[in-house]
Amino acid sequence: MSWFKKAKTPLAPAKQSRVPEGLWTKCKECSEILYTKEVVKNLSVCPKCNYHMGLTSFERARSLLDDGRFEELDQGYGSNDPLEFSDTKRYKDRLRVSKEKTGLDDAVLIAQGELQGIPVVVAAMEYGFIGGSMGVVVGEKITLAAERALEQRNPLLIISRSGGARMQEGAMSLMQMAKISAALGRLDDAKIPYLSILTDPTTGGVTASFAMLGDINLAEPKALIGFAGPRVIEQTIRQPLPAGFQRSEYLLEHGMLDMIVERREMRHLLGRILRFFTEPVVRGAARAAAEPASVPVARPEPVS
Ligand SMILES: [Zn+2]
Numbered sequence: 001m002s003w004f005k006k007a008k009t010p011l012a013p014a015k016q017s018r019v020p021e022g023l024w025t026k027c028k029e030c031s032e033i034l035y036t037k038e039v040v041k042n043l044s045v046c047p048k049c050n051y052h053m054g055l056t057s058f059e060r061a062r063s064l065l066d067d068g069r070f071e072e073l074d075q076g077y078g079s080n081d082p083l084e085f086s087d088t089k090r091y092k093d094r095l096r097v098s099k100e101k102t103g104l105d106d107a108v109l110i111a112q113g114e115l116q117g118i119p120v121v122v123a124a125m126e127y128g129f130i131g132g133s134m135g136v137v138v139g140e141k142i143t144l145a146a147e148r149a150l151e152q153r154n155p156l157l158i159i160s161r162s163g164g165a166r167m168q169e170g171a172m173s174l175m176q177m178a179k180i181s182a183a184l185g186r187l188d189d190a191k192i193p194y195l196s197i198l199t200d201p202t203t204g205g206v207t208a209s210f211a212m213l214g215d216i217n218l219a220e221p222k223a224l225i226g227f228a229g230p231r232v233i234e235q236t237i238r239q240p241l242p243a244g245f246q247r248s249e250y251l252l253e254h255g256m257l258d259m260i261v262e263r264r265e266m267r268h269l270l271g272r273i274l275r276f277f278t279e280p281v282v283r284g285a286a287r288a289a290a291e292p293a294s295v296p297v298a299r300p301e302p303v304s
Contacts (some may be wrong), residue, residue, distance in 0.1 A: 022036055023035070023036055024036060025039050025053075027046040027048065027049060027051055027053075028051065028053070029046060029049050029051035030046060030048050030049035030051065032046065032048045032049070034046065034047065034048070039053070042264075043055075043063055043263045043264060044059070044263075045262070045263050045264065050221065050262075051222070052199070052200065052220045052221060052222065052223070052262075052263055054127055054161065054199075054200065055161075055199075056102070056126060056127075056128060057102075057104065057108065057109035057124035057125060057126040057159075057161075058103075058109060058124075060109075060124040060159050060161075060199075061109060061111045061113070061122055061124050063263070063266070063267065064115060064122065064157070064159075064266065064267050064270065065111065065113035065114060065115055065120075065122070066113065066114045066115065066116065066117065069113060070111035070112060070113030070122070071111065071112045071113065072109060072110065072111055073110045073111065073112055073121075073144075073145070073148070074110045074141050074144050074145070075105060076105060077105050077106060077137045077140060077141060078095070078105055078106070078137065079091075079095060079106065079135050079136055079137050079169065081095070081168075081169075082136070082169060082170075082172055083168065083169065083170055083172075085168040085169070085170075087168075091168040094130055094168070095130075098128070098129040098130050099129075101128055101129075102126050102128045102129045104126055104129055105137065106126075106129060106135065106137035106138055106141065107125055107126045107127075107129035107130060107131075107132045107133055107134070107135075107137075107138050107162070107166075108123055108124065108125050108126060108137075108138045108141050108142060109122075109123070109124045109125075109126060110122070110123050110141050110142075110144065110145045111123075111124065112148075112154075115157075115267065115270055115271055115274060116267070116268075116270075116271030116274070116275070118154075118155065118271070118274045118275070118278055119152070119154045120149075120154055120155050120156070120157055120274070121145050121146075121148050121149040121152070121154050121155070121156050121157070122145075122156075122157045122158075122159070123141070123142050123145045123156070123157070123158045123159070124158075124159040124161075125138070125158075125159060125160050125161045125162050125206075126161075127161045127162065127163075127201075130166065130168075131162070131163035132160075132161050132162035132163060132206075133162060133163050133164060133165065133166035133167075133168075133173070134162060134164065134165050134166055134173055134176050134177075134205060134206055135165075135166035135168070135169040135172070135173045135176070136169055136172050136173065136176065138166075138176065139173070139175070139176025139177075139179050139180055140176075140179075142158065142176075142180050142183075142210065143179055143180055143183045145158075146180070146183035146184055146186070146187050146194075147183060147186075149187060149192055149194075150183075150186060150187050150190055150192055153190070153192060154192070155192060155193040155194070155195065155274055155277065155278065156184075156187060156192065156193070156194045156195070157194075157195050157197065157270065158194070158195075158196055158197070158210060158211070158214075159197045159199060160196065160197065160198050160199065160202040160206050160207075160210075160211040161199045161200070161201070161202065162201070162202060162203065162204070162206040162211075163201065163203055163204060164203050164204015164205045164206055164207070164208075165177070165204055165205035165206075173205070174205060176205075176209075177205050177208060177209035177210075178209075180209060180210045181209050181210060181213060184210060184213050188215075193215050193273075193274065193277040193278070194213070194214055194215055195214050195215065195216050195218065195270065195273060195274075196210065196211050196212070196213065196214025196216070196217045196218070197214075197218050197219070197220075197266070197270075198211050198217065198218070198219040198220070198223055198225050198248070198257070199219070199220045199223050200220060200222065200223035200224050201223065201224040201225070202219075202223065202224070202225045203224065203225070203226050203227065203228075203229065204227060204228075207225060207226060207227055208227050211225075212256070214258075215277075216258045216259070216273060217256075217257050217258050218257070218258060218259050218260070218261050218266075218269075218270075219248040219251070219252070219257050219259075219260050219261070220248065220260070220261065220262070220263055220266075221248055221249070221260055221262060222247050222248060222249065223247065223248045224246055224247060225246060225247070225248060225251055225256075225257075226246035230245055230246055248260045
């Protein structure tokens with residue numbers, strides 16, 4: 001006789017959930033459970049608390065360009081792992097997994113398309129590829145994007161979302177800061193607009209180079225933007241940091257950004273800025289047509 005007997009018949013194997021995976025999304029900020037379709041329709045902004053969730057580089061390009069259409073450029077690059085780096089995993093394996101996961105060859109998508117009818121070159125960083133870190137390939141592709149913008153005389157848009165330089169490539173990754181900055185300098189000399197859009201998070205060598213070099217630097221609300229992380233700074237200076245430190249609103253208040261733009265407004269606003277930069281001749285001609293050829297100058301009456 002056994003000491004115990006089964007009081008109940010075993011439970012039937014769990015029925016397969018009829019709720020498909022990904023039907024619901026939990027907002028990280030307000031913990032609200034949201035219908036994924038509604039979130040996607042809202043450009044991944046929480047309809048309850050306005051938290052701007054992360055976008056992939058492809059989603060970003062689609063959200064900004066006319067009809068969500070663009071041509072992907074400069075594909076087929078790959079890091080040659082110059083340091084043969086390995087930590088808990090081999091760098092080569094991290095690269096392979098990230099490529100499969102994102103469908104990109106590295107942490108940036110280069111796209112050519114039109115924004116409200118204006119041809120633009122877009123570089124959108126991909127956080128899902130080793131934290132959007134900038135190695136040799138990211139540096140090369142963003143430089144190529146800047147060179148293409150220069151050659152075609154099209155505005156350049158860079159959407160940053162990155163943990164910074166890629167430690168697995170050591171000093172080679174840090175060199176990309178100077179390389180991209182030099183290419184942007186040539187764009188500036190040619191008076192081609194470069195708009196930088198900083199999204200959550202933009203940190204390290206990306207903030208310290210091209211992300212802050214836009215003719216206009218725009219950020220999404222509450223995006224973390226900084227060089228070193230807040231914990232590192234707090235430990236170094238041994239002082240608590242002010243509330244909202246390294247968030248877009250704090251940076252705007254301290255003169256580090258030009259404006260904060262909600263994601264829903266971004267495309268419209270970029271269109272306005274680009275028209276301002278790219279249609280000076282038309283605006284000048286329209287003004288000249290509206291104004292009389294010579295404006296009489298009011299002179300003060302001579303004092304008798
Ligand atoms: Zn929320």
